[in-house]
Amino acid sequence: MTGRRRPLPSRPFGLLTGAVTAGALLLSGCGALPGGSGDSRERVTVMTWAPSGASGPDAVNMAGMTAMAKAYERWINARGGIDGHELRVLTCDEQDAWTGAGDCARKAVEEKAVAVVGSYSRHGRAYMAPLEVAGIPYIGGYGASEEEFRSYAAYPVTGGQSALLAGTAEQLAHDCDRISLVRPDTLSGDSQAWLLRTGLKEAGRPAPLDIPAAEGATSYDAEAEHALSGAGATGGCVTSVLGDRTETFFDSFRRLEPEGAAVRVASVLGSVGQPLIDRTGGRNSPFEGAYVTGWYPPPGDARWNPMRKVIREHAFGDNRIDPDDTGVQTTWIAYTALKSVIESMRESDITAAKLTRALGQGVRADTGGLTPPLRWRYEDMIGSRSYPRVVNTEVTFQVVRDGRLVAARKGFVDVTETMAEASATR
Template structure:
């Protein structure tokens, strides 16, 4: 975020309270759950937040994540709950602001949440401190803030954008003689360049041509021209990691290089995804043929079938939930982890302290193959100065073929060495 920020109010706004109340009423019911022994087990309250009504060219809107959390609760409660506990999901509109993030964190404290699960925020400083003070773990965030990979109460399910950039370097090294990188002229952009350079160097490829663009730019014509020149006439690749502006850059690039296949384009999930490909023409999309590095298996993989079934049966046609969206997928994986954690405790009352203790003692979490098995002991973490909390440093290689993101290489690719090398020399 840039510019002035609004003062942080001491309590959630009326809009946040109404949003949460609706979610709480939806999730809370009377009587025992199917398969539970009377009402001996207390409900488990968690919070999921994401920007749900944000607007503007530089704001995120991830309403599918909170909607997925609500659908998950309807499903799991209809199937006996979490080890007999009714799951109570409270949702919060994070508004894509530091004030909104702080409000949502304080709401989690007020609701006595045992965890914040499967959420999105770019404002880690605003939300992590209230959670740390209250001892509430943050499980499976989207990885949009640096604090998620540093706080002792954060338990990420992916390696964040750092793992994607390290993986993108490996993916491009397999296919490209030369690489041009188009990235923001920011401190975070500097990190992108260093990770890509480290990965390409490890593969004995030339360093990428580093093309910086201002965050406020309105034209990518100059950057597109330099990227095309740097990639060469054939055998080269251009990778762009510009978030929502990746599409705008590609429009400029394709006007200069309209023939698909001579210079390949590339990006990472979060900057490019199936919803964007669908919106820009499917198989006629300018992303056709692009290499894309992701965290999870491609959306057509059978391992997503259970999530899709839950959405069909329990989302009631909620068009906010797109099963191909990475945010929705992250929320599903985070709640899958929560289910394993609660079921491992076998206690009538679940608290944030008990959840945190189980995580720190090394509970193993299976996500049905959507990630490697997850474990958050100290010895499971990458432990580098730059990425101390990463426990999952594996990514997937995908390619856009006939308008669909499909696997370019089967299985996961480990980028631990690239992350470690980049941290040691950065």
């Protein structure tokens, strides 16, 4: 060494200071999003899947759910993430197929997702086993498979279709002397009939006329005629739970219904919803005046306003997202619950194991009043053999009035007793 000092580069002092400061921030914050707590906040990866490109006469497509998940990702990261964690949302086309569901689950495992959130699949046995092996929780599915209410990896936000049928029994018991039920000629349809029968029996009403029907039929004239004869011309009700074929049934029913007949019709969300009512004529649709049992408040309720604002500002006109669609609503609620859980954990690194532990230890998930507060401890579950993972047995009563779903009764209605009784006696 010569002892001579090297000349400093000719650079403005302020620029040098800014660079040093920025480097120090990066080193100390490890890239934490604005709004974080100052310590290292690792990115959180989750997955949402739903069929979006399925084809075939009985295929289901729910592309709005994955689109809603991506809009949520953009919105929450613009706000600084979840408790300072950047949210990375992976989506997967489940293709309404066994192989597609399994592929999506394996992708979630490969990408080290900490949860699968707000998703739809009818193929629970294909996707749940990989999640169970990897310890990845399945939070807030649509309720399209039994595994969502049985697997120890499942954390449902609703009571599924079983809760809706139990609620339908209570809703119809007040106004209907005789009830006809048109339902799928399947094991699932058998369960529907049993739940409705159990609920009506508890209310002191006679058993419904049970009418099994083919799921893929293009006309239900015979079933509609049978349902009309069972309900009678006045004081009777006809309810149908046929999924996307419910519209077909009620089209047949309204064509055969005698002029002046006073027969009330009813169904559940998932079979009837605001998009279907809009598509079939609004206030002139065959569902005008129908009772509908749902999991959530009706679409016009102010509690949906935060979701609608996110869609307006972060979906960029994506027409796959309909805020009145039950699938879109379920995805929003599931992500709202996830946010509530992660914020309560106060962890710098969120893993599937930590998230599962927090859920099992009773961390409370707030959904902004769209469901009751949710907890998944053992003591929060209804303890039913048929629905061991259900923690939310509350439903809403709605009615179609002037072409819009509105509340028929304020607040939530608890159907725990009917679900438990149906499970115990079946």
